Amino acid sequence: MINFCRNVVVKCAINFCAVFLVATTALAIPSTDATIAFNSEQSKTAIDIISKLGNRHYSSQSFDDQLSSSFFDNYLKRLDGNKSFFMQADIEAFEPYRYRLDNTLLKGDLEPGYIIFNRYQQRLIERLSGIVENLPEMVASMDFTLDEELELERKDDPWPLNTEQADNLWRKIIKSRVVSLRIAEKPEEEIVPLLQKRYQNQLNRVMQSNSEDAFQVYINSMTALYDPHTNYLSPTTSENFNINMSLSLEGIGAVLQTEDEFTKVVRLVHSGPADKEGQLQPSDKIVGVAQGDNEFTDVIGMRLDEVVQLIRGKKGSRVQLQVIPVSAKTEDEHSVIDIIRDTVKLEEQSAKSEILEIYHDEQLFKLGIIDIPAFYIDFEAMRKGDPNYKSTTRDVSKLLKDLIADGVDGIIIDLRENGGGSLQEANQLTGLFIEQGPTVQIRHSSKQIYRDGKRTSSSYYTGPLAVLINRLSASASEIFAGAIQDYQRGVIVGTQSFGKGTVQSLTALEQGQLKITESKFYRISGESTQHRGVVPDVAFPAIYDKQKVGESSLDNALAWDTINPIRHRKYFDIPAVIPALIAKHEQRMETDPDFIFLKDQLQVMEENRKITSLSLNEETRRALQLSIEGKALAIENKRRIAKGLEPLDDLETDESESAADANTADTADTAASASDAEDEDKEIGPLLTETGHILLDSLTVYQVDKVAATTKR
Template sequence: MKVKAPVVLLLAAALATPLALMARSDNKAAALPTGPTADQSTAGKLVYGVLSDSRYAYRPKKLDDALSQDIFRRYLKALDNNKQFFTSEDIAKFEPLKTQMDDAIISGTLTPAYDIFAVYRQRVQQRVDYARGLLKQNFDFTAEDRWDYDREDLPWASASDLDAIWKKSVKNDWLRLKLAGKQPDDIRKTLDKRYATLLRSANELESEDVFQIFLNAYTNSIDPHTDYFTPRTAENFNQQMSLSLEGIGAVLQRQEDYVAIREVVPGGPADLSGKIKPGARIIGVGQGASGEMTDVIGWRTDDVVEQIRGKKGTQVRLEYLPASGGVDGPSAQVTITRDRVKLEEQAAKSETITLPAQGGQPERKVGVIKLPAFYQDFEGRRRNPNDFTSATRDVSRLLKKFESEKVDGVVMDLRNNGGGSLDEAVELTGLFIDQGPVVQVRESGGRVSVSADRTAGTAYDGPLAVLINRGSASASEIFAGAIQDYGRGLVIGETSFGKGTVQNLLDLDRWPANETKRFGQLKLTIAQFFRVSGSSTQHKGVVPDIAFPASLDATEYGENTYDNALPWTKIAEVPHMQYGNFAPLLPQLQKRHNARAQTDKEFQWWYQDVNEVRTEAAKKYISLNEGERRAERERQETKRKQRQEERRALGLPLDPLADSLADDGLGASERDIVKDAEREKLAEDRPDPLLRESAAILADAVAVLGEDRKLSAQVLPASSSAAHWTD
C-alpha cells in the first residue's frame, strides 16, 4: 500500500453516537440490518490491514482475542453508553461473542455486530413502549426520591431494575415540563412524541450506520483518535475542514416529520433567492428545472441534504411549507442554482476590547481573534496554492486590520478549538515568529522530523496573549506551546486538553483506484508531536502562565480520561530563539489579576456558576421532589434578575439571554426552530469576563514592562520586538 498526498490532521473530535443519527420519522421500522454490504466487508478488511501494519499506524495492535474483547466492550458502549437498554441477561448471552469480533473483522462477515444490534433495537422498542405506557398515569412528586441519571460506570441492570430506572427518567421529563408551566395533556403529548422519536432513531439506523459504529469500536480500541468514516461521513468531514461546500447555503435541522431550514447562509444561493426563510419545512426535492419532485417527508436529514447538495451551476427545486403557514398551510416552490458556499460562521473572527484609562495608565485597545478550528481547504490548495480557504490566511488578514487600527496588543482566543490541520498550526505560528522550528513529529519507527516556519518576517510582532481552556486541543496546543516556548507571548486560561498525537486522513478507495466513493476513509494516528522544548502535550496539555479556575473537571474531560491514550514522554529540545522569559513578570501579573478578579462582578459570577455546575455534575443525580426542584428553579430565576439589576446599576452590558435561561423542559428538535436559532445568535453577544480579563492581563504586561525598564530587560532581553511590548 502506498499513501499519496497525506492530509495531516490534529483533531480532538468524536463521531456521532447512534442515537444522534436521526433518520426517517414514520412509525415503521426500516428493514433490520442483518449484515454488511460487499463494499463494507472490503472496507473493514482494508482498515484491518492498515491498523495492524507498523508502516501506517503509530501504535499497531494485533487483532486477536484480547483486542476482540476490547472491541466488544466499546461496541456495547457505543450503542448503549448509559446502560439503559441492554439488560444484564442480554450481556450474559453476549459473552460468547467477546472473542469473535476479531474473526468477524478479518473475515468480513461481522455477524456478531449485527446480532447484537438486532437485540439493541428490540430493547429500544421495549423501553419506549414502557415509557409511553407510563404517560397514562399521574406521578407523585412529593416523596424524597431521586433519579441517578449517570449509569455509565454502574453494572448492567436486570429488566425489572430497568423498569424502575426508566420510570424515574420519565418522571424527571414530566417534572421538567411541569415546572416550565406545561399542563398534563400537553406534557403527555410532548413526551409521547419524544419517546416515539427515540424509537425511530434506533429503528432507522441502516447497515451503513451499524457498520460505522462497529468499525469505530475497532478503530477506537487502537487509540482514541483513530476513526473510520463512511463515504458520506468523509464528505461531511472534508467540508467542515474546508469551510465550504457546493449547495444552496442553508443549515437544516430535523423537526418531527420534517427537515426544516434552521438558518440561511448570508449571500448564499438560498438567501439570494429571496424566497425560502428559516423555519420553512422541506417536503419535496426535484433535480434540475423539470426533474420529478421527490417527497422527502420523514426522510433522514442527511438523505435530504444529499438530494439538495450538488455541483456548482446546477439547479435544484424545493417544495416547502413556509413557517408562517404551519404544517397545514399551502406549499410553495423555489428553484435555486447551486453554488460554492463559504461557511463564514465557522471562520476566524475579530473584535476589539477597549480598556478604560485607570491608575495612571492610558486607555488600551486590544484586538481579539477568535479561531474555532485550524481549517484548510486541502483540495482548494492543491488546485490553486495562491487562493484557498485557510485559518492562517484569514488570521493574517485580521492582523493587518488590527495594524491599521493601532491596537496595543492581540489575544488569540483558542477556547474550545479542537484542532485541525498540522500545516495550519505551523503556518499560524509563523505569523508571530521570524522563522524557526514549531513542532517536532516522531513517527512509529522513532524518526523525528521538525516542522518549521521558513517564511522570513512576521505578520505581527507586538504584545500577544493566547487564551486556552480544556477544550483547546491538538493544533491549538502546538500553537500555544510554541508561543510559550519561544517566550513570544503569554498563555492564559486553563490547562488544555492534552492531545499530542498526529492523524492522517487515508482514502480507502486509493488502492482499488475506484472512480466512485465506495470504501470511505480512515483517520489514523501516524505520529506523536512534541514541543520545541522536547516536552509532549500528551496527557499534560499546555499549562497556562496565568491560570483561571477550571471550568471542566479534568478527571471527566481530556486526553487523560481515555483508557488507551498514549503516555506522556519527552525528547530532546531543538534550538530555537527565545524572544522573552515571562517568569520574572508573572508574579506581578498574577497579583494584579487576583485583585481585579476579587472585585470584578462578572468574573465572580462566572466563578460562582462554574462551581455550582461542577458541584451538581459531581452528584450524578437529580431530585424528583417538586418542592426542591421548584425552590431551586426560583432561586436561579431570582439570581438572574438580581444580576441584571446589578448590571444596570454598574453600567455593565446586560445579558441578552437572561430572560430565556430557565429550563423549558424541551429538546432542541421540540423548540421553535427560528427562535432557537435566534437565541443561539444572541449567545454570541453574552458578556465574556474571561476574554476581557485576558485582555486586561495583556495590558498589564505592557504597562509593567513600560514602567520598569530593568524588568523589561529581564523579560525581553533577546526580542527584536521588545520595544513593541513597552510604552
C-alpha cells in the same frame, strides 16, 4: 447578563441509550422476524480496517484477547451505556464472545457483533412498543407526591435482573419526563400525546435500521479503542464529512454529534450563523427543531443524519432550535434559539484587529488585539499564482504592520475558540514573531520525526506579546502558542487548551473510508500537545468544564509524553516575571466584579457535579428549580451591584440589554474616570482587558518603550 459561563453543569439529563446513532441496536439471540445480517463487502472492509490499524496507527496496538475484551465492553457501552435495555441474562449469553471478537473479526466474521446488535434491536422494539401502548395508563397511575429518585447515570450499575426491575426503571424514566414537562408548564392534556409521539418516532427509526447501521457502530466500537479520532466513515458519513470540511454547506455552522439520545453541539464554526447569533454553545443539547414559525419537531432519539437534515436549509431561511443549555442543572431547563441560515465565507474567517486603550498604573496605553479564528489558507488561489491569495499569516502580517504604525505598546493574539486548521500557517505565523528556528516536531507511527518551522532569518516583530487561549483552542493553535511559550517570546494567558495533538489521514476502504491517527505533534521543548494541551503562564478560571470539553474528556485519548527537545533560542526571561504577573493578576481579581461573578458560577458548577440523582417528587423538583434560579439571580445581581448597575427582579430580563450593561463596565476599573470608561470599545470584554493588564505588567522584561520601532533584521 454577561455570558461568561453557560456550562455551570450537572449531568441531569437521562442517559437512555444512543437509539438515534445506534439507530437499531437490537440483537437476535432469540431471533426476530427482521434479523439484520452482514454482507461480503462488510467482511472485506473489516479485514482491511484491521490491517490498516495494525500497520499505520500511531499506537501500534496488537489486536489480541485483551483488546477483544475491551472491544466487547465498549460495544455494549455504545449500545446500552445506561444499562436500560439489555437484561442480565443477555449479557451472560454474550459473555462467551468476550475473547473471541479478535479472532472472528480478523477473518471478516461479523456474526458475534450482529447477534448482539439484533438482540439489542429486539429489546428496543419490545420496550418502545410497550411504552407507546401503555403510556396513558402508566402516566395516569403516577403519584407525583412520592419521595423517590432516579439515578442520573447507571453506567456502574448492573443490568436489570428481570422484567420487574426493568419495568420499574422505565417507570421512573418516564415519570421524570412527565415531571419535566409539567415544570415546563406543558398543558396536562398534551403530555401523553407528546411522549407517545416521541417514543413512536424512536420505534419507527429502530424498525428502519439496516446492516450498515449495525456495521458502523460495531466497527467504531473497535476503532475507538485505538483513539477517539480514528473511526470508520460509511459512504453516507464520508459524504457529510467532506461537505463539512469544505465549509460550503448552507446551514447554521455547527458541528454535531450524538450523546445518548441527544444531539450535542461539539463546536461552532467561527463567524458562522450560530456563532454570530451568540446563544448556542458547545455541549448544548438540541431537543427540538422548527422551520421558521412552524411547530417544533422533537428530535430526542432521532438519528444524527436526520437531525442534520432538519437543521440544514437554504441560505436566508430561519430555523429555531430548542436546546437544553450546557449550563442547565436539569433537563427541565430549555431555551429557544433563532438562527438565520447562511454560508460561512472565507473572509468572515479572516483575522481581524482592533486597538484597546487601557489605563494601567495611572497611565494610558494602546494595545493591538489580533483575533485569529482559524488557521486558513486559500490553496487553490495560491496554486494558481494569485498574488493576493488569502492566508492567516499574510493577513496577520498586514494587521501587525498597521498596528505598529499606530504606535501600540504591545500585541495580544486572541486564539480563543480557534480549533486549528493549516499546520503550514501555524508554522509561518510563528515566523512573524521569531527570527528563525523550528516550530513543531511531528512523530510518525514509523517512529520517524519530522521538524518544521522558519528556515531562513528574516524580519520579525520583537515587541511585547501575549497570547490568549482557552479550552477550545486546539491543534494548530496549540502549536503556535506552545512555540511562543517555548521560545519565551510572549506570555501565554487564559485556560488550558484542548489537547488535540494528533494527526489524522483519510484512506479508502472496500466501502467508505477510514480516518486514522498516524502522527503526533510535539513542541520544540519535546513535550506533546496531546492530552495536556498548552498550560498558560497566567491562568484564568476555566469557563469550560474539563470533564465535558477537551481531549482529556474523550475515552481512549492518546497519552501525553515527551521526545527529545530541540536546541532553540530563548528571547526573554519570561519565567522570571511570571510569579509577579500572577500576584498582580490575583490582586486585581479580588475586586473585579466580572471575575468574582465567574468564580461564583464555577463554585455552583462544582456543587452541581455532586448531584447523582433527580427527585421524582414534583414539589421537590420545583423547589430545586427555584433554588437554581435563585442562586443564578443572586450571583448576577452581586455582579451588577458591584458594577453600579441596577439589580434584576428576575432572569427573564432582556439578556442583550444586560450584556450591553456588562460590556459598558468591562474596563471601568482601568479608566481614570467614568467618562473615560464610556469611551472604551464595548466589544472588548473583561478577559481581553485583563490580558492587556498582564501584558503591561510584563513590559519590563522586553526592555522597550514602544513597539513602533521594534522590527529588525
